[in-house]
Amino acid sequence: MARRLVAITAAAAALTISLTGCGGSDTAGGGSSSGAAATTTTATSEAAGGDATAWAEKVCAAVAPQVTALAAQPQIDQSDPVKAQASLVDYLDKFSGALDKMISSFSDAGDPPVADGKALVAKATGALEEAKTAVETAKTNLAAASPSDPAAFQAAFVKVGEDLQALSKLEDPTKGLRGSAALDKAFKEAPSCKKLDLGESASGTASSTPTS
Helix, strand or coil, rough: HHHHHHHHHHHHHHHHHHHHHCCCCCCCCCCCCCCCCCCCCHHHHHHHHHHHHCCCCHHHHHHHHHHHHHHHCCCCCCCCCCHHHHHHHHHHHHHHHHHHHHHHHHHHHHHCCCCHHHHHHHHHHHHHHHHHHHHHHHHHHHCCCCCCCHHHHHHHHHHHHHHHHHHHHHCCCCCCHHHHHHHHHHHHCCEEEEEEEEEEEEEECCCCCCCC
């Protein structure tokens, strides 16, 4: 799940930076970091594996439509800065909304039936809240940019691209969850989670056709 989110964020950053052509300069970068923290779990948490898989399935099934929606990048007319700005602001608004729904998917699923489940979920939702705040800030800054000031307008696109690149390097929001052996196993076994890890969604594969 998190790997898909990181990939989408990196793609959004690349798209934003490409739009600096509306004013001029080009920047490249990005990347992601992920990993699994090793955590000792109790026999009780291991015994709850079946329920943990059901919990993971509920979360991933709720998240999948949001990932699919975000995978379809906006149609951008680079020849029209005003339209490009509006399209990207709309996309960032959708991005923020999707992150909010992802956060809700955790609360709706309740605490996972593993040791320290409540704390693990709090850490994961905290990472998503941080991502949402960054996207909201980028959206606000871009929306405030005036096309009548070409230099400032270009700078706004560059800044948004940089902000999204930084966002793509945030720690995997499910890293802490996967630190629990029971939850790591659950994410690997739940059908919807497996589809997300393969770059799909529970409702199908999305395609994007951004204008170049």
